[in-house]
Amino acid sequence: MAFNQDPFDKLIQKLEAFANKQPHLYKLHVAFLATLGYAYIFLVLAVTLALLAGIIFLMLNAQSVNAFSLKGVLFLLAFALVLLRSLWVSFxxxxxLPLQPKxxxxLYSLxxxxxxxxxAPRFHHILLTNDFNAGVVxxxxxxxxxxxxxxxxxxxxxxxALPPEQFRAVLAHELGHLSGNHSRFSGWIYRQRETWYRIIKGLRQGGNEVSSLIFDRFLTWYSPFFNAxxxxxARMDExxxxxxxxxxxxxxxxxxxxINVEVKARFIERYFWSSIYKQVETEIEPPKMTYMAMQQALSQRLHQEITSSYLxxxxTKKTNNADTHPCLTDRLKALGYIFNPQQELAIFAPIEISAAQKLLGNRLEKLIAHFSQAWREEIATPWRQKYADFQQSIATLKDLNQKAKTQQLTLDEATQRAFLIFKFDGEEAVIPxxxxxxxRDAHHASANYLLGQILLNKQDTTGIEYIEKAMDKDSSIVIEGCQIICYFLHQQGKINEVKSYQKRVExxxxxxxxxxxxxxHVRGNDKFESHTVSDIEVNKLRQQLSHYPQVISAYLVQKNLQYFPEKPFYILALKRKVTFLEGIQEPDHSKLINSLLQENEFLGNVxxxxxxxxxxxEKKLKRIPNSMIYQKKGKK
Known part of the structure; x- marks a missing residue:
């Protein structure tokens, strides 16, 4: 049993009403479901061990041991070992980077x-990472x-990014999930959701056919139902x-x-790192002290236009059922905090002393140097490649400019030239x-989209028409396009039009x-059709599959889709060789799958x-024309 989004949303609405009307009964239902998963798994194990003990007992009390009894013991013993290995999910x-109290x-004192x-329980380890995040695991x-x-x-x-008082609030939120002061039950369920997610992932990635047969049907029902x-x-716990x-x-x-986390997370991702990576245009090596630059950027007042846009x-983002976290507006409302636009300047004022400076003390300089060096080592090779690509872009633009003097460029060449000129020379140069x-092509998506953005930057409302044309042609830019238009309309004070675009985004x-x-997912009742991958790409895939001796045969098809059918969703179904001993040892299907996904990016969404x-x-796939793309030599 797996929920599509509509049934899931309706169930959530019913459960919210149920939880508000009868909170104790709702929690009782959730507790029952939480324990049911463990009960099923241990029941399967107990039954297996009981059968094994029963057969051994009968054998010990029988006058003779026949081959059938011996086979039964061996089978149940192997089965029990498989179950035990399946249940021993490693996390x-x-x-x-471990941080020590000394x-x-x-930080430890706080x-x-x-x-x-x-x-809240004590922490065995405190780790510092390069993420804009905090969390408890x-x-x-x-x-x-x-x-x-x-x-x-x-x-x-x-x-x-945060002053000490605000970082204290972030830590209090994260530790609040483990708090014993409030609802221990809610905290327990919050942790059970995380644990079950990882257990189910571990059981399914184990790849053993026997354990899969035992657990898959139950987990297919249990997992989405417990999640819902x-x-x-879980949202109440947030x-x-x-x-x-x-x-x-x-x-x-x-x-x-x-508020600061929402805005500065966007600033780091979209503005800071963008400015760092822009240096690849002129520097063959990445900068040395990136996190020092980050500290300086975050300690200053952010540009008001940037903060207003991100805020x-x-x-405007709405709470949805894709995530248990409520949206910012709902969280502020629940706190009783009324945001006043006049407060924006105060919220994003320069930080005199950051949480990092106060809590990491004298170690901060070394930690900044450590993360800067780690980032530099990780990015060095792709950075040099991008630098080379940039130099190639300069040469390409030079060639296209020369060609444009003597003949008309193809549409693709003209587009490439336009975007290179925009990259090097800016907005004014690229408009004509x-x-x-x-x-030449009134519905050209990328040209309409870029021109629309440039015009809106010039406060020209006709830019909306161009972005609309681009969104009609390319659905992947609808959300970003609507957000760009929303920001422009908000600046113009056209609130009703803003709401219509916000609704469109929702x-x-x-x-x-x-x-x-x-x-x-892929299910037996799904409909499939012949793939549209080119022969060249299929041959590449076939060649790659031949490097995996455990792959016996492979089928490639496309799933019939209701949503965005113009974007193919490929199904690559593999039949692999699994020996009895490998069955007991749980062959790692996930390793094979991940390897194929990494090596065959040309398939896109697969x-x-x-x-x-x-x-x-397999029988269903065989009936689809040209579905079998690979069969190991000697296998039929």
Missing amino acids: PPPTG DVPN INEISSKLQ QRPRLGLLGWQQNYLIVGLPLML YSFVL YEADRCAVELSGEQNAAEAL MEAL LLQEIIH NYYELILKAGQERS FIFILNNHLNM
Whole structure:
């Protein structure tokens, strides 16, 4: 049983009403579902062990042991071993730079204070990462049996972006998920959702046919049902964690932390890193102290136009059922915080002392140097490649300019030239070239889109028409295009028109969610058709498959889609060789699948799965013309 988005949304609405009307009964239902998963798994194991013990007992009390009994013992023993290996789901530890109390005493002191006030468990490890994020990870040492190892993960960019009081609010929110002061049950369910997600992923990635047969049917029903039933409680827990932040840091700090995180996360991703990567145009080597530059950028007041744009984008986003996290507007409303645009300047004022400076102390300089060097080493090779590509772009533009003097360029050449001129010379220089392209092809998506943005930057409302034409031609830019138009209309004070585009974005988000759901699985009742991959690409894929001795045969088809059918969704179904011993040891299908996904990017959106347990699916695929693209030599 798997929910499509519409039934899922309707179920969530019903459960929200149920939880509000009968909260205790709702929680009882959720608790029952949470324990049901464990009960099923241990019941299967108990029945297997009971059968094994029963057969051994009968053999010991029988006058003679026949071959049938011996085979039964061996089969059940092998089956029990498979189940035990399936249940021993390993959870790799999160990665990051370990922080020790002696090195950052102020940070540990703050964490211990918050943990004590919230009655949260102690952390075994505190890791510093390069993410703009903070979070709590509980890693069960014994798989399903628990014995949690607690990790607190904090991102250096986040600590650089927030003053200490707001970072305190962020930590209080994260530790609030483990708090013993509030709803222990909600916190437990919150953790169970995370644990079950990882357990199910581990069981399915184990790839063993026997354990798959036992668990798949149950998990196919249980996983989406538990996810839906606990969804309301998980969202309530997010609000509860926000209240923990208010308790320990105050309403204003908690609210401003939420706002700052939304805005500065966008600033880091879209503006800061963009400016860093722009240096590849002139520098053959990446910069040395990137995180020092990040510290300087985040400590200053951000450009008001940038902050206003990012803030409006965050405030217009609506809560949806794709994520348990509520949107920014709903979270601020729940805190009782009324945002006043006049407060914007105060919220984004320069930071005198960042959380990183106060809590990391004398170690900050070394940590900045460490992350800068790590980033530089990681990016060095692709950076040099991009530098070479940029130099090639200069040469290409030179050739196109020369050719344009003597003859008309093809539409593709004209487009390439226009975008290169925009890249090197800016907006004014490219306008006549874009107009010429649109004159030749009125519905040219990229030309209309770029010209529309340039005109809106000039406060010319005709830019909306060009962006609309581009969105009609290319659905992938609808959300971004609507957001660009929204920002322009908001500046013009046309609030009603802003709302219509916001509604359009919401509707499109729903389509994306439905499309994602449609492309997230392959089922026996799905309809397929012959693939449209070129012979050249199929031959490349066939050659790649020949390098995997365990692959016996392969089928390539396309799934019939209701949403965005113009974007093909390919199905690559593999039949692989699995010996009995490999069955006990659980062959790692995920390793094979991930390897193929990495090596065959030309397929684009592709779903790869193993056919061994799906004989009916194989029969169905065989009936589709040209579906079999590979068969191992000697196999028929």
